Amino acid sequence: MNTSDDDLLDRAFLALADPARRRIIARLSRGPATVNELAEPFAISKQAVSKHIQVLEQAQLVTRSRDAQRRPVHLDPARLEALTAWIDRYRLVREEQFRNLDAVLSEQAASRGRQTKDPS
Numbered sequence: 124m125n126t127s128d129d130d131l132l133d134r135a136f137l138a139l140a141d142p143a144r145r146r147i148i149a150r151l152s153r154g155p156a157t158v159n160e161l162a163e164p165f166a167i168s169k170q171a172v173s174k175h176i177q178v179l180e181q182a183q184l185v186t187r188s189r190d191a192q193r194r195p196v197h198l199d200p201a202r203l204e205a206l207t208a209w210i211d212r213y214r215l216v217r218e219e220q221f222r223n224l225d226a227v228l229s230e231q232a233a234s235r236g237r238q239t240k241d242p243s
Contacts (some may be wrong), residue, residue, distance in 0.1 A: 131183060135206055138182035143167070144175050148198065151185060155195035 138144050147161055162172040176196055179185040186197050 131202075132206070132209060134182040135184055135202065138178045138184060141175065141178075143172075144179055147172070147175055147179065147196075148184065148203075151196060151198035155188075155197045157193055157195055161196065 143165060150156060150161060158169055158173055162169045165172060176185060183202050184199055186199055187194050188197060
């Protein structure tokens, strides 16, 4: 991963650190929406929602398009997939370590079991 990728990763995780932006992402996972539609469930101004969307755009998690007078916001699934892939790399390493530890512990338990059954 190069510096540009690291910067994008940093921006994405910083963007997702905010609960309002995570709720916007969750809403966009169901389909595109306008700023007005995204602002409905929030007790904040449309301008504040627009600023949250700008942060998500800078992190390349969302895009905007033009549909006549509407400017719908779209989730960028490829960027989310890149985040998931980054997380999965480390999750898979840890899972392998835990499987190895489980195997060692199981072998030790089996060995102790054999020792208690063998009175010699």
